[in-house]
């Protein structure tokens with residue numbers, strides 16, 4: 629291959645990567661996202677230093693868009709430098725697996741940009757965190773993957789971590805928004821004081837085909853996605869029949885839906901086509917999402933009769949299967965964690 633051919637290939641690959649990045653960054657402002665933003669905004673802007681801060685927990689199954697809510701809100705209040713001090717209006721971080729007060733304070737210090745986040749005792753680090761939060765002007769803390777607080781094998785430790793968070797809120801008066809799976813509600817069962825501070829909840833749910841408004845929202849989401857995709861032509865995702873197939877394929881859950889749509893877009897990008905077609909959608913579903921055990925019928929196949937499927941309530945069965953799958957305890961991860969702890973203790 630000549631040098632100029634190689635350059636051409638690199639350029640073509642760069643163009644394709646760039647296009648796929650655009651697809652990956654695509655975001656749709658659907659009602660669930662908007663409502664969650666409103667709830668966060670209320671905690672953020674109406675918490676007063678003279679009263680208990682207004683905290684909130686945003687709960688939902690995997691893939692419903694919790695982290696997207698967090699990132700969207702945080703992006704509205706970017707960090708800025710004021711002389712030597714960085715102004716950080718919103719501090720956001722992800723709770724590590726099996727958190728302890730030590731790992732949690734380190735996570736927050738690191739998110740604040742403290743290069744010496746691992747130096748000192750937990751007490752010293754906590755004092756440093758309290759001072760840094762004030763110095764950086766932090767107005768709101770967003771904590772993702774809060775369900776990591778709910779480790780059933782370590783109830784005492786988990787209580788201590790929850791208590792550490794409660795004290796941090798009491799000392800700083802900064803409102804905190806937690807994001808996590810339903811299992812994070814278990815933490816509140818074991819720590820009444822923390823539960824009271826997070827009694828305000830917002831549930832982010834998958835779309836529901838049987839609910840008129842939610843079905844409209846789902847189809848509205850699909851219409852906007854199609855408009856935003858950087859192609860000359862894309863299937864009419866929002867048209868009732870294709871929307872129904874996409875619903876059955878994803879259970880109304882954004883994580884699965886976007887995997888299918890991104891996969892379909894990638895197929896067209898790889899082929900150098902400026903159009904996505906329904907065959908791309910079916911292929912993406914089969915490659916990225918289909919689990920024959922979970923989903924007996926391929927909703928994009930010719931044999932799939934939409935009218936009969938809707939009558940047989942296949943959409944509801946699909947939704948329930950996805951929810952069950954998402955909320956089932958994962959024995960592999962639990963036993964992996966137990967094994968790790970065993971190794972650490974040895």
Ligand SMILES: Nc1ncnc2c1ncn2[C@@H]1O[C@H](COP(=O)(O)OP(=O)(O)OP(=O)(O)O)[C@@H](O)[C@H]1O
Pocket residue numbers: 654655656657658661688689690691692693694695696697809882883884886
């Ligand atoms: N409003 C949206 N517009 C476009 N894509 C979205 C939107 N919300 C979520 N997604 C996509 O769906 C996928 C899952 O979203 P996200 O990671 O926010 O879910 P999650 O609830 O945090 O999941 P998990 O519990 O597994 O962390 C991501 O690929 C994300 O880009």
Ligand SMILES: [Mg+2]
Pocket residue numbers: 694695696772
């Ligand atoms: Mg997430």
